[in-house]
Amino acid sequence: MTDALEKELLGSGASVVGFALVKPALSNEIAHLERAVSIGVDRNLNENSVRSLVSLQKKASGFLKSNGYKYLCIPPDSDRINNTFVSKLYNLFTHKIAATSAGIGWIGRNGLLISPVYGPRLSLxxxxxxxxxxxxxxxEFSLCGDCRLCVxxxxxxxxxxxxxxxxxxxxELIKSGNCSSHKxxxxxxxxxxxxxxxxxxxxxxxxxxxxVQAV
Ligand code: SF4
Ligand code: SF4
Structure with a gap:
């Protein structure tokens, strides 16, 4: 089942897909949904990564439902401020926990998920x-190594x-007050x-x- 779901999502435009056990990170009301499907799309290839992710979540949830399992879609990161009912579910769970637990990447010094292939350019x-x-x-650990470019x-x-x-x-990786004042x-x-x-x-x-080569 895992391989079939991964194949379906990659075939539908996901850049990376991972599966994780996330029970310790769940609040009581959703503790029975102890596994996570983590889906990433390359922002460079997706003009509207939120729309792509929502469509991939629908694929995943349709697959899980047709196999008789329960599911809960946590909305994409950049969708969290649109104030819909669904976007409010964002606060229930952090995508970075699923992605690091699934082995997709680590949290860089810049506070973002870093994939070895896509760097910090995945929407999750x-x-x-x-x-x-x-x-x-x-x-388990950051692979930023000696790099301090973002710092x-x-x-x-x-x-x-x-x-x-x-x-x-x-x-504390990021002093969020400094970042938001700068923006x-x-x-x-x-x-x-x-x-x-x-x-x-x-x-x-x-x-x-x-x-560009000179001629
Ligand atoms: S320290 Fe380097 S590798 Fe790590 S997040 Fe910053 S720029 Fe990327
Ligand atoms: S100000 Fe914020 S967005 Fe800009 S480099 Fe620093 S942490 Fe990143």
């Missing part, structure tokens, strides 16, 4: 379920430079609400710069 969604899916091996170049000094590990999930100033000065430098600068998953 999760489907929780009681289906007995075969789970992946969790990532050194963050314009607001928001990135503390600490290393994430599964055993210290609440370590607020940026919005008022040049109309750009986002910074994103800590995504663009990360060497993981960055496309090589195209060089």
């Amino acid at each position: 969604a999760t489907v929780l379920t009681d289906a007995p899916l075969k789970v992946g091996t969790p990532v 050194d170049f963050c314009p607001s000094k928001a990135i503390t430079g600490k290393d994430w590990s599964r055993y210290e999930p609440f370590i 607020k100033i940026s919005r008022s000065v040049n109309g750009k609400p986002n910074c994103g430098l800590c995504i663009n600068i990360c060497p993981y998953g960055r496309k090589p710069v195209q060089t």
Whole structure:
């Protein structure tokens, strides 16, 4: 069943799919849905990654339902502010827990999920379920290594430079107040609400710069 679901999601446009046991991270009301399907799409290839993720979640939930299992779709990260009933479910569970538990990547110094292939450029969604899916091996430690690019170049000094590990999930990686103040100033000065430098600068998953040969 796990392989069939993975094949269906990859065939429908998912960039990565992983399966995880997440019981310790669940609140009581959803503790029976102890496994997670973690779905990532490459933002570079998806103009509307929220729409792609919602469609992939529908595929996954349809598959699980037709096999007789329960499920709960946690909305995509970037969908959390649209104030619909569904978007409010976002607070129930963090996608990064599913993705790291499934072995898709680690949490970088920039506080984002880093995939070895896509870097911090994946948009994530999760489907929780009681289906007995075969789970992946969790990532335990950060693989940022000696890299400090995001720390050194963050314009607001928001990135503390600490290393994430599964055993210290609440370590302060980002001073979120610094980051949001910087974005607020940026919005008022040049109309750009986002910074994103800590995504663009990360060497993981960055496309090589195209060089033009002189003729
Ligand atoms: S978005 Fe910009 S200000 Fe915020 S943590 Fe990343 S680099 Fe720093
Ligand atoms: S830029 Fe370097 S330190 Fe920052 S998240 Fe990426 S790999 Fe880690």
